[in-house]
Amino acid sequence: MRRRVARRIYAAAAAMGVAAATGAVLSMPSASAAAAGSASGYATQNGGTTGGAGGATVKATTGTQIHEALCNRAASDTPITIEVEGTINHANTAKVSGDSCNTAAGVIELKQISNVTLVGVGSGAVFDQLGIHVRESSNIIIQNVTVQNVKKSGSPTSNGGDAIGMESDVHNVWVDHVDLLASGGESDGYDGLFDLKANTRYVTLSYSTLRNSGRGGLINSSDSAIESSFVTFHHNLYENLDSRAPLLRGGTAHMYNNYYVSLNESGINSRVGAKAKVDNNYFKDSKDVLGTFYTDLAGYWQVSGNIFDNVTWSSPGEDTNPAGPDPVSNTTVSIPYAYSLDAANCVPDVVTRTAGADTGLKVSDGNCSPQSPDPTTTPTASPTTSEPTEPAGTNLSLAAGADGTSKASGTSYGNVRDGDLNTYWSPSGTTGAVSVKWGSATTVSSARIREAAGATGAIGSWRLLNGDTGAVLKTGSGAGTISFTATALKKLTFEITGATGTPKVAEFETYA
Numbered sequence: 019m020r021r022r023v024a025r026r027i028y029a030a031a032a033a034m035g036v037a038a039a040t041g042a043v044l045s046m047p048s049a050s051a052a053a054a055g056s057a058s059g060y061a062t063q064n065g066g067t068t069g070g071a072g073g074a075t076v077k078a079t080t081g082t083q084i085h086e087a088l089c090n091r092a093a094s095d096t097p098i099t100i101e102v103e104g105t106i107n108h109a110n111t112a113k114v115s116g117d118s119c120n121t122a123a124g125v126i127e128l129k130q131i132s133n134v135t136l137v138g139v140g141s142g143a144v145f146d147q148l149g150i151h152v153r154e155s156s157n158i159i160i161q162n163v164t165v166q167n168v169k170k171s172g173s174p175t176s177n178g179g180d181a182i183g184m185e186s187d188v189h190n191v192w193v194d195h196v197d198l199l200a201s202g203g204e205s206d207g208y209d210g211l212f213d214l215k216a217n218t219r220y221v222t223l224s225y226s227t228l229r230n231s232g233r234g235g236l237i238n239s240s241d242s243a244i245e246s247s248f249v250t251f252h253h254n255l256y257e258n259l260d261s262r263a264p265l266l267r268g269g270t271a272h273m274y275n276n277y278y279v280s281l282n283e284s285g286i287n288s289r290v291g292a293k294a295k296v297d298n299n300y301f302k303d304s305k306d307v308l309g310t311f312y313t314d315l316a317g318y319w320q321v322s323g324n325i326f327d328n329v330t331w332s333s334p335g336e337d338t339n340p341a342g343p344d345p346v347s348n349t350t351v352s353i354p355y356a357y358s359l360d361a362a363n364c365v366p367d368v369v370t371r372t373a374g375a376d377t378g379l380k381v382s383d384g385n386c387s388p389q390s391p392d393p394t395t396t397p398t399a400s401p402t403t404s405e406p407t408e409p410a411g412t413n414l415s416l417a418a419g420a421d422g423t424s425k426a427s428g429t430s431y432g433n434v435r436d437g438d439l440n441t442y443w444s445p446s447g448t449t450g451a452v453s454v455k456w457g458s459a460t461t462v463s464s465a466r467i468r469e470a471a472g473a474t475g476a477i478g479s480w481r482l483l484n485g486d487t488g489a490v491l492k493t494g495s496g497a498g499t500i501s502f503t504a505t506a507l508k509k510l511t512f513e514i515t516g517a518t519g520t521p522k523v524a525e526f527e528t529y530a
Contacts, residue, residue, distance in 0.1 A: 054379050055391035057159070057192040059222035059250025059272065062355050064479040064495050064516045067190040067220070069135035069159030073097025077139075079104040081111025081126055081148065088131060089116030097133040102143035102163065108174045111148060122151075125177045129153040138162035138375060149177025152184040152191060164197040164375050172207040179209030185216040189478075189516055196226045197375045203232025203260055210235045210262065217245040219516060220479065225381060227255040227374045228263070236265040241290050241315060244268025247515075248479070248493075251276055252357070253382060255373045258282070263307075266292035266317060272353055274298055275360045275382070277369040281307055288317025295351035298323040300365040305330045309340035318349035325362045354493050358384030409464050409499055409529040413437070415454045418528070422452035422511075426520065434526040442470040442522040451513040453485050454526055463504035464529045467497040467512060470522035477523075478516035485509025504530075 061067040076087040078100050087100045096118065106126070113123045120129040125148060128134060132155055137143075142164070149168040152158055160182065170179025177183055181198040184191060198211040211228045212235030214221060228234050234256055238244045247269030256263045256278045263278060263285040264271070274297040278285055285307035288294045294308075296319055301307040307329055310317045314337050321341070331342040360368055364386035371388045372380045380388040415435035422431050426444035433441035435454050443452050469477060475496070482492040482500055484507050491502045495516070510528060514521050 054161075055194070055381065057194075057222060058224055058357065059252060059355060060220045060248040061190055061192040061222035061250070063248065064190055064220045067157055067159065067192045067222075068133075069157060069192070070097045070099035070133055071135070073099060073133065075099045075101060077101045077103070081106045081145075082114060084126055084136070085112070085114035085119065085121040088121065088128075088134070089114045089119035091118040094118045094130060095132045099135040099137065101137055101139040103138070103140040105144050105146050107146045107148055108176070124148070124174065126150045127153075128155050128158060130155060132156045132158070135159040135161070136163065138164075142375065145181075147174055147176060149180050150182045151177045151180075152182070152188050154186050154188065156189045156191075158188075158191045159194070160191070160196060161194045162196070162375050162379060164199075166197070166199050167201055167208075169207040170209045175207075179207065180213045181211045183210070183213045183215075184218045184221065185214075187216070188214075188218040189220045191218075191221045192224070193222070193226065194224045195373070195375055195377060195379050197229075198226065198231075199229045200231035202230070206232075209233060212264070213239070214246050214249060215239040216243065219246060219248050221248070222250040222252075223254060224250070225253045225373045225377070225379075227257070228259065229255070229257045230259075232260040233265075234259045234261070234263040236262055236267070237269045237271060237292070238267035238290075241267055241313075244290055244292075247271075250274075253360075253369055253373060255279070255369050256281065256285070261285070261311075262287065265289070266294060268292050270351060271295070272297075272351070274357065275362075275365050275369070276300075277365050277373075278302065278304055278307060280304060284309070284311045286319070287311045288319055289313050290315045290317060292317040293349050293351050294319045295353060296321045296324060298359045298362040298365065300325045300327065300362050300369075301329050302327040302366070304328075306332050306338075306340050306342075308342065308345055309338070311338055311340075313337055319345070320347040320349055320351045321345045322347075323359070323362050325365075352490070352493065354495075360384060360386045409466055409527070411529045414456075414460060414462065414528045414530065415526055418454040418456050418460075420452065420454050420526075423450040425450075434523050437525070439468065439470065439524045442473075442524040444520050444522050445514065448517040448520060449514050451483075451511050452523060452526060453509050453511040454528055455485065455509040457508070459506040459508055461504055461506045461530055462510055462528050463502060465500045465502075465510065465512065466525070466527040466529070467500070467523060468525040468527070469497045470524040473520070473522035476517050476519045476521045477514055480515060481513045483511040483513060485511040 057067040121127040165181040200208040281304035420431035424446040
């Protein structure tokens with residue numbers, strides 16, 4: 019089955035593959051302004067995603083010039099917008115050295131940096147057989163570019179065969195209006211179009227196309243490493259893919275208003291406890307578009323408003339659990355950001371008119387009508403959380419115990435429930451968890467996280483967990499008061515999943 023499908027993908031894109039091999043460019047994005055609009059979805063959380071806003075703007079026509087722009091900054095976090103025009107390939111992409119960069123030849127390396135926008139302008143930017151690699155980086159915007167025919171085997175190779183790949187503690191990335199495409203499957207040398215792994219969080223892929231590949235993309239690369247999470251996919255076109263649209267191993271993802279056409283083997287594959295919220299998408303001429311496939315490690319989904327047009331479904335088996343033919347929800351997923359849903363029946367029209375690098379950065383207005391973004395709009399970070407008002411009632415933590423994950427030297431779990439703002443707990447790194455616990459079930463409906471002096475604003479993203487069951491009670495970012503459905507439990511856990519600097523939790527107060 020896979021071999022037959024791979025041939026179909028290859029045939030559909032054969033002309034493009036030949037052109038890439040000879041260095042020809044078949045299509046270029048139309049002229050557009052520099053980065054426009056603002057981030058959406060999970061990229062708005064954890065402090066927001068603004069890229070190089072407020073920094074210098076530099077023009078690049080080669081991959082080496084992109085690396086030079088990164089390396090010529092004052093520091094690795096100095097904001098910069100790099101406007102790219104032309105064909106970027108192996109011949110013009112060399113390693114550049116400097117204190118503010120860590121680059122490599124044969125790949126666009128966004129490594130150990132932050133506050134960068136990479137945007138196609140003018141006659142367009144095509145990364146031909148050359149992938150974009152994001153590693154140990156944050157606050158990155160990639161917009162209005164084409165990345166095509168990146169291989170992991172054969173010649174030339176780049177980025178492990180991923181068009182765009184992110185790994186190793188990456189957070190807050192917005193990828194928007196890009197074209198990601200291959201000319202076949204793994205047997206032809208290609209891997210994923212959009213892969214996120216090794217603790218990559220708070221990412222949004224919007225108004226983009228993923229086409230002609232064996233693998234669309236994944237979140238987490240193995241069943242035992244499932245740290246990556248909180249990814250939004252909206253208004254994207256997935257066309258002529260074997261599978262992985264995407265593959266989720268653990269984590270939480272939100273898919274809305276996407277158009278899926280010709281998913282040949284499977285589509286959204288939720289596995290290993292993953293949770294997918296799937297809203298108002300349109301699936302057409304495809305097979306097994308949602309479920310758990312190729313494993314008995316179950317994943318979950320919440321569905322609403324989707325249209326299934328000529329979709330076929332496999333029978334359930336030992337390693338096959340399709341959501342259809344009549345998909346129903348088997349979990350609930352809380353989404354922490356605002357979003358507008360287009361009606362599913364207009365998704366094919368609005369997505370084909372807005373998605374990709376040749377659309378003038380047009381977006382939907384939420385009523386199925388494309389519109390141009392305001393070119394003067396500049397993304398802004400989320401406002402700083404002010405000191406919260408104290409909830410009414412008794413602070414139940416004063417009579418509780420405490421524990422958690424590894425703590426920084428000189429700090430104590432007990433410091434978060436002693437009523438003293440001068441003492442605090444810190445994780446051994448930038449992320450970790452601390453809990454308050456009681457000897458018997460205690461009903462709690464709110465918590466108040468207070469940061470120590472000098473550390474205000476360090477806490478980024480977090481999850482509040484029922485320590486008895488592991489259930490997520492609330493997610494969010496920043497310190498403050500957290501309200502949730504009243505729950506009887508013996509242990510309440512505050513898990514910090516993202517931070518700027520070292521978090522210092524002075525008090526973890528709890529209230530009935």
